[in-house]
Amino acid sequence: MSQLVAQRDSRRGHPARHLVASALALTLVALLTVVHPQSASAYPPGLPSKPAAQSELDALQVRAESESAPYDRNLFPHWITVDGCTTRETVLRRDGDGVEVGSDCYPTSGSWYSEYDGQTRTAPADISIDHVVALAEAWRSGADGWTTARRQDFANDLTGPQLIAVTAEVNSSKSDKDPAEWVPPLASKRCAYSKMWIHTKSRWGLSVDAAEKAALQPLLDSCSY
Template sequence: MSQLVVQRGLQRGPGQGVRRGPRTRPLIASVTALALAALLTVLLPQPAGAYPPDLPSKAVAQSELDALTVRAESSSAPYDRDLFPHWITIDGCTTRETVLRRDGDGVEVGSDCYPTAGSWYSEFDGETRTAPADVHIDHVVALSEAWDSGASEWTTDRRQDFANDLTGPQLIAVTAEVNISKSDHDPAEWVPPLASKRCAYAKMWIHTKSRWDLSVDPAERTALQPLLDTCSY
């Protein structure tokens, strides 16, 4: 895939008149087959890990970016990762285990919900791992970045919700190497090694900051626009 998200919908070719008669039947059959294949692409479940949830369109992301508050990063107290309770357990699975199941392919789990088999494609660098220990769950907007962008004023419960956000595109399975490289950098300091993933990365970042009402600093805002401009939709 050239981007994290798969474009959904039927593709139509240029409109052409169809001659009636014996020669139209193969054409109609061909068009019907193509339409059916496209419809199945829409209706059938997409491969695990193909895209994060709630990824916005380019137009929506642009509107969100334009509305973000731009200000220098600051916080009322020093950052402490423990202020963001993460990998909480819900229905017997931790958030990390849930993302591993969601983003992996052919994932099997034991009675403790931990994967015993599967493979994970890392969207940021294009690498695949088969051992869950080699897979990290990246907070797209790092917890320390969130802290300096407004989360220092939140309650602990809200920070917990942010750190375990499965609804938006804030958590994604990646290789340990790319997660360590990304660390707590923002888009002015780090972008995915794969250029084809930078559009989706910008969408994920913008949408997360918008959903959680977090600010962006001037350099971050400047860096996001050209990344979003690479998107085709």
Template sequence: MSTVNRTARLSTRLLLAGALALGLAPTAQAAPPGIPGTSTALSELAGLAVAAEGTSSGYSRELFPHWATVSGACNTRETVLKRDGVNVVTDSACAATSGTWASPYDGASWSAASDVDIDHVVPLAEAWRSGARTWTTARRQSFANDLSGPQLIAVTDNVNQSKGDKDPAQWKPPLSSYWCTYAKMWTRVKHTWGLTVDSAEKSALQTMLGRC
């Protein structure tokens, strides 16, 4: 990202922060469905199979068809943008033309959908390495577009890019106050989809849940 773009985005963030402080721009932190309570998350974590992380050999994002059509002209990304934002207005193609998004990973707020990514809480490549490589393409598509659980969330784009395909032993949200919720989300997704955890990942999740 250029220095000019970084400066512009910082200015936008500061302006939004000031507006929020004055109550001029209503916002709400993204909250996907299906986030379990602490005791349930701990129980689900204890029940996950522990295995060494598998290989990335053969992995491709195309093996997880994502941003599938949900209804009409709206796909999964656009549906999450509308769900996680405030006062989101869309055009006839279902693209968000205005709204406000608060990213729980870093606490930033944005007024342009282009500044927001839809994060796969358990990244597609991580899922591949922990069991999804044996799935059918149809099951991988369901995983990549799962709106019924806490697998998809709107967050700041460059924060999502810094996460990449890392698990919680390698990456955690910049806001430590969100670690508890993030660990609950990650654990629920792996539990729901029958994915494994490696020992370092499980230890990191236990530590994060210990902050709840």
């Protein structure tokens, strides 16, 4: 009888063996998914919903930008090192796809999709970390009255949507302009950009000028959620 069962199993395949093979195949697919992840969105954490961003925009103080003291970038200590990685290196790793780093935390490979202009780069030297609300803009909007420690926290803010990896070219074109003067070339990214800007100014208690607020409203209106 056992010989007949063995012959039948060899001709038709044992059901248990098929289950094991299927399980192994599913495990392999899962492993491949981990090894080769989908491209990550470069947008940083903390994007609010449209209603939340609207409430924040409505509550922002509107006043003319301050010219009380000259701006100096050194007043915002940035790219500080935490656990062996600078803030820049942390954002490069977070926003890139397939990023590998060396013992010094600097990327040795990877690719970066720039949400502002839709360009992809594979050399970290071609990528800039944009302060969504530029340091000079923050200075003119209230940061001139902050302590150096608070300005350092702002310049290295990884909690909210204030830092994003983009191409050096588009970051240069943006410079320290506000949304009344510059928006991402990709129209499809302007909704998210307005949320990033509004939420950052709200979180840090920064003001907006009248033209800036007027420019932000239609950008936020373009959001579907």
